[in-house]
Amino acid sequence: MRHYSSARRAAAIVSCLRLLFLPMLAVIAGCATSDIPSLTADDARFGQSEEEKNLLARANALDQELDRKGMLLETPALVDYLQNVGQPLVPKEAAQQVGFQFHVLRSPVSNAFALPNGSIYLSVGLLAYLDDEAELAQVMGHEISHVVLRHGIKSYEANRSRIVAAHIADMFLFGTSVAYLPYVASVASYSREQEEEADVAGLRAVAARGYSLDEAIRVFERIQEVKRGEGVEGSWYSSHPSNNQRAEALRERVRKGEIPAGQHRGEGTAYREVAALIAEENIRLKLNARQYELALNAATRSLAEHPDSALYHFYRGEAYRSMGDDPKGAAREHGWIYGKSYNDKLVAEFEGRRNEFYQSAEKAYQQALALDDHLLVALRGLGLLNLARGEYDAARERLGTYLAQNKTLSDRGYIANLLKGINK
Ligand SMILES: [Zn+2]
Structure with a gap:
């Protein structure tokens, strides 16, 4: 998204500076990633490099594996609802490149993650904690933004998640339980800068849909509660910056007018019916x-x-x-x-x-x-x-x-x- 080009450049500089301390090869790989445009760009060239093809193939395999192992909750009313909330948050240009799918993962641990092929997974444990549709929309907007901003391939090329990818391959090979695959797919894959970028892009999408930004941002504090209460290790939360800080940073942007204020749509009732x-x-x-x-x-x-x-x-x-x-x-x-x-x-x-x-x-x-x-x-x-x-x-x-x-x-x-x- 063009609003973020300067933020993205800043993030790329930060990551390059950090990589200076690593071997030369890593520096080259890391800096090259700043050239990968978002899926909304005209010249996105999505899925054309060997590396991205590889990553997408892994993502598709993981989708099939989770389905085959019965890890998905497929209640039609629930899946339809998620698709209806999530799809409008996807930028039009990105939707032309990737078919976004929203899945419910049978897991009691609160977690959410996105695969680079547009598969977004939300765990039962997480959905049970949320209070209204605006909160859900913020989680979805965040995960969608990781895909749209191509954080998966960027991390991959910056060498951050090669080990992660190798782990996934190992697990298929040895048939290890898929129970902790979500962690592998999410942990350590994204940098702090990418997380912040996804928070902001997600909130913009949420604002554009008219949700209450107060409600949406509150999701981070709710997550902070879960984190304290459940000691969720290796999940969505622990890999992200402090959730209270994330909420504060977003409120600051709203105050400064960087993100246009939303309306008052929380739609608690609709969400509670689905949560039931x-x-x-x-x-x-x-x-x-x-x-x-x-x-x-x-x-x-x-x-x-x-x-x-x-x-x-x-x-x-x-x-x-x-x-x-x-x-x-x-x-x-x-x-x-x-x-x-x-x-x-x-x-x-x-x-x-x-x-x-x-x-x-x-x-x-x-x-x-x-x-x-x-x-x-x-x-x-x-x-x-x-x-x-x-x-x-x-x-x-x-x-x-x-x-x-x-x-x-x-x-x-x-x-x-x-x-x-x-x-x-
Ligand atoms: Zn994230």
Whole structure:
């Protein structure tokens, strides 16, 4: 975008200065990258160099891999919504060169990243945290800008992410879990200058769509909260400059009139409706990842919005029961969130709270059943609680009822085995 040419030149100078301390070859490669125009330029020559072709092929392969491994949440209403919010943020000239696709990644970790082929990934964990469409638009605008400004190929040529690219190749070769691919694709790929450039370009796009800039900028502070609360390592947040500083820098630009003020479009309601589509998935992913406390917090947040939801009471029950069943896991998570060291003392503390967790679980399951007595999974939860406490008669009755009510349960074998164990 032409508004930024001077900023871009400044960024290129900074990176060249930094590279002076590296071997000569790196200096040449680094400085050459400032010639790569943005996708909005007439002479973009997108995907024509061998290196960019290579990078795009890797990006396409990664897309296929994530899809093949079932890492994508493809709820149509959700995907359509993201496409509707994201597509208008793409500059027209860039849209002619790249087909932007917006994907939801089944990951409980809050993260977002862009691949140079226009694939934008937003994690379930991140979407669950956002409050309105303006915030979402800022995240999308930022990621779109990395693609439009061709930060991927620039970093690649500046030698910053060759190692990253090599890692991706290794993982395909050895079939390593794709769970941390998002980190590899995002971490260390972009310079601080590129991040700032993406923030500004993103906010301009958001302003042009009439969103409230106050709301949009607030997303960085929200991210800062997540960062503090979850210790998200190796994700979108930790690789970026301090998020409060980013927010302040953007506000300063708005104050100076560098970015035209938006209108007042936050569209909280529309976003909350869509967010409800992933709330359950977010809680489930967190439970599976042994993030019990975070699952509990997420369920509690959803409950505040939907007080009559039996389902969120049920998930609170699941989180508490898991903490009672797995005090070590709960202690480890607690240490991770609050930056405490994980040791025997912490484990003992959580083991000592087992009854308290089970009591809270029982209460939550009862509340779920009071709201919806057809919610059989809550009955299952109560039965499993009875089992954990050695209350075998009650366990037999509840789990027996659970099995009898539904012939097509996916955990039928598991529960039947548990029952067999106590009937001996
Ligand atoms: Zn970024």
